[in-house]
């Protein structure tokens with residue numbers, strides 16, 4: 001777009017007469033500015049800051065064009081376009097771009113499910129079209145224009161979500177999105193503090209669809225249906241499971257049947273919980289309307305493995321696990337949280353800490369429903385906080401204890417008595433349940449490794465993209481799942497339908513079994529002492545030598561059980577494995593026993609990440625192919641075959657056989673980084689600034705006086721050292737950490753529990769958060785500085801560092 005055209009569209013005036021020039025990047029956040037020559041910065045002020053204050057600094061960074069609300073007096077040369085409101089201007093610009101777009105635009109609103117419907121629908125439609133969608137949950141007054149602004153006719157479809165928190169917001173969003181197809185997901189039971197009623201909230205949301213050609217919604221939501229009928233004039237298409245609707249949907253087990261315009265379609269459901277089925281139905285109906293075939297939709301559904309889990313799971317004191325949902329509270333939300341709780345198989349004993357529902361009209365009947373729900377979800381104990389819940393005591397059985405307010409609850413000894421439980425903490429914001437959470441979480445050490453489960457699920461999905469639908473995934477969770485925390489990650493992977501897990505040693509597998517992980521599990525390095533344990537815990541050993549095989553067979557035979565073996569062939573790695581020359585001997589052992597079930601035959605590639613070793617790798621695969629074919633021909637059953645690790649999946653997807661073994665890729669680290677763009681980095685190692693001091697020129701810092709102050713310096717001591725896994729080699733300026741987005745280099749030697757960094761001239765105060773690795777610097781950066789590989793950096797984070805799992 002030309003600069004002058006942009007000014008015309010937003011109705012702005014220039015401070016000078018600039019050359020006309022092409023501008024094609026827009027930023028509204030000074031922290032994420034790119035610094036490109038053709039970038040325009042919209043100075044949009046928030047509550048905390050005036051964006052205009054950052055302009056001189058942005059000019060330094062090379063930004064030349066600004067849209068502002070006040071002309072600035074600065075000596076620096078830049079072009080300012082003045083408007084009355086920069087927010088309005090940005091919205092107008094997005095609206096203009098939308099008007100130039102000729103394809104279909106799908107607008108989504110409703111109380112729950114917007115983001116999931118958007119993500120899933122884009123997966124379904126992306127099979128045949130180029131789709132632009134809102135990033136994350138960008139659905140606000142700024143999020144929507146940010147999402148819409150990149151649209152142009154190189155796309156075929158745009159999918160955008162719109163969310164509002166008060167009346168009169170939707171009109172604007174509707175003008176920007178101008179959906180041709182609308183989806184109304186559903187409406188929660190609370191109407192929110194800014195709305196008088198549910199009805200008003202629905203009516204306001206429907207304003208998104210003023211000029212929409214077709215609105216898709218679920219007929220089963222009676223109130224939504226009534227409002228659409230009453231206030232709404234455009235075409236609509238409803239589907240329903242329980243009601244008489246335009247598009248009847250039938251569900252039997254995992255099968256979903258839809259009758260669309262007189263034709264019947266059947267799909268396999270990847271998940272069966274009510275919320276997911278509803279979200280999926282919206283997507284299917286929209287896809288059918290757009291003209292996708294049954295096969296295309298089925299294909300897309302197969303890729304929809306991931307359910308977005310917005311709740312977070314933390315490890316608590318006394319072996320408790322905590323689900324923190326202490327921010328909102330309505331009935332739907334409680335249902336979702338209890339569903340999430342049900343999916344966690346970590347602990348049997350379920351406890352809920354719940355406050356009054358302040359945004360909902362809650363009468364006795366309502367609380368009776370709450371009690372029914374708790375019973376249904378097998379909640380053993382309820383701690384109820386607030387006067388309304390106390391007043392409804394009669395609705396709850398003996399499992400409930402009541403407290404007038406959060407203070408009274410905190411004063412009781414209950415929190416200290418909870419042990420070995422899965423605890424859901426859920427309540428309205430005003431009850432301040434953070435204080436309860438605070439008392440329940442482990443606070444041993446200030447350094448934490450934060451792991452985003454959602455990013456791991458995302459990475460799994462990226463790798464599945466390389467695989468045929470029928471190819472199985474064995475997830476490698478050895479070494480504490482590469483340092484990230486084996487139980488939680490194994491549970492996540494089980495939830496997302498991986499087929500197998502693999503660990504290095506039997507102990508690791510037992511820990512997983514004891515925590516409710518039921519997936520088939522391979523143990524790579526089981527010792528000869530282990531067979532009884534393997535049997536007891538239903539573990540499947542890797543068999544890497546003929547002697548080991550014989551010894552195991554003896555023990556399994558004695559126990560009258562078949563040995564579930566995974567045979568590894570050594571094709572050039574020269575670590576563990578049966579050599580191809582031993583094939584005859586192997587066949588002989590097999591011929592003499594009836595106690596063997598070969599689950600799989602596999603090999604491990606030595607250099608799958610190095611394309612310079614392509615010939616060698618292909619030779620390994622060829623050797624494996626021959627060996628496994630000859631062996632299989634000799635068997636009465638067909639074992640699975642597998643070869644590829646993460647880098648192998650990327651480089652040699654044509655050799656995926658029946659299964660792949662995915663490890664480091666789940667952590668976003670794929671050795672040569674070719675998937676860098678699409679993978680996410682789930683792990684962040686964080687610590688805190690313990691103290692800051694000023695040292696004079698000539699003083700030294702730390703052990704051995706290795707750090708020298710060449711001038712007066714500000715030094716921060718951070719709470720991480722080599723005992724946490726922060727290698728000594730990172731000292732003396734060999735690494736930096738990020739504090740408030742600024743780089744601070746190490747100075748002096750790394751100590752056992754602490755490290756000093758140079759914060760001279762930086763905006764840092766005591767108690768600030770320090771990023772040791774994450775987005776910046778990355779694990780790869782640290783690996784480079786330490787002359788090692790990312791695997792070692794990640795697995796080296798010591799067990800005393802608490803792992804925190806969250807879901808964004």
Ligand SMILES: *Cc1c(COP(=O)(O)O)cnc(C)c1O
Nearest residue numbers: 476604645646661662663664665
């Ligand atoms: C660790 C391991 C893998 C996984 O390798 P990544 O490079 O982390 O994907 C696969 N197979 C075997 C035998 C392994 O030991």
